[in-house]
Amino acid sequence: MDEHVVIVGAGPAGLAAAWAIRRAGRDPLVVEQADAVAASWRGRHDHLRLNTHRAFSHQPGARIPRRCGSYPARDDYVAYLQEYSAGMRLRLGTRVHRIDRTDGGWALALDGGSLTAAHAVRRSATSAGSATRGQRSARLPGSAPTASRSRWTTASPAR
Numbered sequence: 001m002d003e004h005v006v007i008v009g010a011g012p013a014g015l016a017a018a019w020a021i022r023r024a025g026r027d028p029l030v031v032e033q034a035d036a037v038a039a040s041w042r043g044r045h046d047h048l049r050l051n052t053h054r055a056f057s058h059q060p061g062a063r064i065p066r067r068c069g070s071y072p073a074r075d076d077y078v079a080y081l082q083e084y085s086a087g088m089r090l091r092l093g094t095r096v097h098r099i100d101r102t103d104g105g106w107a108l109a110l111d112g113g114s115l116t117a118a119h120a121v122r123r124s125a126t127s128a129g130s131a132t133r134g135q136r137s138a139r140l141p142g143s144a145p146t147a148s149r150s151r152w153t154t155a156s157p158a159r
Helices: 012-023 074-084
Strands: 003-008 029-032 089-092 096-102 105-110 113-123 152-154
Touching: 003 012, 003 105, 012 029, 012 074, 012 113, 029 113, 096 113
Parallel strands: 003 029, 003 113, 029 089
Antiparallel strands: 096 105, 105 113, 113 152
């Protein structure tokens, strides 16, 4: 296996999953098709603010700083997520085209190559529609929908 855990997507949910897995003693690789974390946030209109108070919108293990205000602006939230991802293993600018079951793990077809992992975590949908259509997955225990109503799932059956 190339990796023990691979997480597809470096948005808020992917980064939160990486944090939780790191806390559990593993160092996952986060693969993101964009060239930066929080790409969907970066592309939104420049006057966007979170519509929930920062006290209810933070990532696990790191509160949004008070200097960002009660309802952080887009750029403040993006900077917060960028800082939150510091120290995480990221492979940016790499799209995952396919995830297939193998004996003892998963094979990920990437831009310019492939990767094998014992465990793979991916989103089952995005705010723009389904991600990796036709893939079956079980919900990651303890996961919750994000603000875009997407769900994070694990490609391996929940135990």
